[in-house]
Amino acid sequence: MNFQKAKFITSAAELEGCPNPHFPEVCFAGRSNVGKSSLINTLANHNGLARTSNRPGKTQIINYYLFDDKLYLVDLPGFGYAKVSKEERERWGRDIRDYLLQRSTIRLVLHLVDIRHEPSDLDEQFFYWLASNRLPFIVVLAKGDKISHNKRQQSKARVERILDEMNIEVPIVISSAEKNIGIGDLKELIRE
Numbered sequence: 001m002n003f004q005k006a007k008f009i010t011s012a013a014e015l016e017g018c019p020n021p022h023f024p025e026v027c028f029a030g031r032s033n034v035g036k037s038s039l040i041n042t043l044a045n046h047n048g049l050a051r052t053s054n055r056p057g058k059t060q061i062i063n064y065y066l067f068d069d070k071l072y073l074v075d076l077p078g079f080g081y082a083k084v085s086k087e088e089r090e091r092w093g094r095d096i097r098d099y100l101l102q103r104s105t106i107r108l109v110l111h112l113v114d115i116r117h118e119p120s121d122l123d124e125q126f127f128y129w130l131a132s133n134r135l136p137f138i139v140v141l142a143k144g145d146k147i148s149h150n151k152r153q154q155s156k157a158r159v160e161r162i163l164d165e166m167n168i169e170v171p172i173v174i175s176s177a178e179k180n181i182g183i184g185d186l187k188e189l190i191r192e
């Protein structure tokens with residue numbers, strides 16, 4: 001698969017606005033600002049493809065990128081941003097879960113967690129929810145360049161323990177969109 005052949009297709013503010021489920025999809029989930037758009041750009045080797053931002057929680061839309069004319073990479077709205085109301089947060093969570101359950105073409109969910117922080121309660125609930133609904137997913141520990149090699153391994157072990165306790169066995173990939181860490185592994189998993 002040619003990851004460099006990538007283009008923006010459309011944005012959808014609600015489920016009705018999503019393109020027909022024609023191509024298989026890989027979805028990027030995780031809280032706002034965790035680095036979803038940056039990772040999509042790095043996978044495409046094209047910095048302006050997905051819009052990145054250092055102001056979290058601004059756009060609550062789903063963005064579609066078509067890779068190699070055959071696979072959608074889908075940037076889901078970030079969840080759990082503290083500055084919005086509880087009701088809004090819950091609605092986003094519900095919308096994302098509805099999307100993931102209804103969309104028959106989903107092949108893989110990449111759930112991003114900032115490598116510097118412990119997974120939040122929301123992250124853990126989402127791991128559990130994905131596994132319970134048999135959605136294939138991997139955990140991506142994003143922004144790996146921000147900490148040392150040793151700290152990265154500690155963070156990975158911590159997430160492994162959390163998943164173990166839930167009896168969930170999924171790949172955990174350390175990544176950095178800035179320093180190209182783990183990008184080859186992610187491409188391999190997406191290709192599969």
Ligand code: GDP
Nearest residue numbers: 033034035036037038052053054143176177178
């Ligand atoms: P999104 O809201 O999840 O799509 O997050 P963005 O991709 O917009 O990234 C949020 C901020 O984190 C931006 O300022 C990015 O430059 C920064 N960022 C994203 N990925 C990385 C990374 O791998 N390393 C570093 N150091 N910063 C990153």
